[in-house]
Amino acid sequence: MTAPPGPQTALTRLVGVRHPLVQTGMGWVAGPRLVSAVANAGALGILASATMTPEGLRAAVREVGSRTKAPFGVNLRADAGDARERVRIMIDEGVRVASFALAPTKDLMAELKDAGVLVIPSVGARRHAEKVAAWGADAVVVQGGEGGGHTGDVATTVLLPQVVDAVDIPVVAAGGFCDGRGLVAALAYGAAGVAMGTRFLLTAESTVPDAVKARYLAATVKDITVTTRVDGLPHRMLRTDLVTALERSGPLRSLLRAARHASAFRHASGTSWPALLADGLSLRHEKRLTWSQLLLAANTPMMLKSALVDGDPDRGLMASGQVAARIADLPTCAELIARTVREARRTHESLHRGPFGT
Known part of the structure; x- marks a missing residue:
């Protein structure tokens, strides 16, 4: 067309x-x-x-x-x-x-x-x-x-x-x-x-897998939220059971999860540990993150991949603008x-x- x-x-x-x-x-x-x-x-x-x-x-x-x-x-x-x-x-x-x-x-x-x-x-x-x-x-x-x-x-x-x-x-x-x-x-x-x-x-x-697209299409304005519990920064996404669980989890559990995801992202992106650390230090300086927030930032890429690539919205994250409701x-x-x-x-x-x- x-x-x-x-x-x-x-x-x-x-x-x-x-x-x-x-x-x-x-x-x-x-x-x-x-x-x-x-x-x-x-x-x-x-x-x-x-x-x-x-x-x-x-x-x-x-x-x-x-x-x-x-x-x-x-x-x-x-x-x-x-x-x-x-x-x-x-x-x-x-x-x-x-x-x-x-x-x-x-x-x-x-x-x-x-x-x-x-x-x-x-x-x-x-x-x-x-x-x-x-x-x-x-x-x-x-x-x-x-x-x-x-x-x-x-x-x-x-x-x-x-x-x-x-x-x-x-x-x-x-x-x-x-x-x-x-x-x-x-x-x-x-x-x-x-x-x-x-x-x-x-x-x-x-x-993006069809099952995940269906979750977006079904979303209302109330299903789209902003949370800082994924990576320490305001992040707009669809509200799911996982997002609710992240918001309720304690700091130690969040940091352990972040460390696992940092390792997974290093393999997926081909990034070495020194490069990953250098990137983190740069992000910390740019966004003025605490060390805890910096480690939490490792959550984002792999948790997004779980939904947007692997097709598992219940274990991943779905970044979304409010406009999804329209x-x-x-x-x-x-x-x-x-x-x-x-x-x-x-x-x-x-x-x-x-x-x-x-």
Whole structure:
């Protein structure tokens, strides 16, 4: 299905995509199949690399390249000990966009920009957007508190206009978006597009197991919560028996579980113990975590994998934006993007016929 012509914005002109829509780099979810489907449908797909080895990243980038000639990006952990190696892989393989969950360092950003790679960090606060803009970021993704995974406490409707007014680079809105009405609303606030995670997780090309997708589709607003008991940081996810158990467990049990998961993640990601420790120290400095919180952070990757890859929602975690409560189907990426663009056009036209129309 081909989408009708959509709005052309600073984002579409910057990246070279047809539609101002971004699929976020969700760990264990945003692999070559999903990213290439999004790219072929005219939006910007972002490959998640944090859960891959460097060799796995190179293979994944090449697989996406074999599936599409459209631009796509790679999401990196700026605090990873092997971040520079991953940057070199991206440059070598001709990746168009570098996406960061944490602000990149100045030298990493300079290396990417010197190689012609667009740098688009994700932030959750106005001051962070101002910082990366001053460092030379090409655009910024701003996620409000409604967004899934690690999140803040400021709603998109407050945070987005703050950032738009504070920086002079394209701003992409994230947190609470799943359709064309949301796209028009974001554009009205001054954004150059919207980024969606949960909505793209719930598509036909997403490799998340069907049983887990069913749990998302059945969720109501009350089934989506924020907890700090997984890794010491605010984390939005579906409430399950496991989440309740984590919130009730004592500190010793939580730390023992975290240590087991740290070992499992080391094997899955190909990370050595020294590199894992270095990453942890960087995270501790960046997020000002206590040592207990740092060890708890080892929970996240493998507990997410249990649900999103292994298909066991009762033993894993399901990161989710609040918008999951509005999603009721599993379209292909092409269908979703075409529908979003059509709805945005209809919404825009209805506004011109409304009280402000002529």
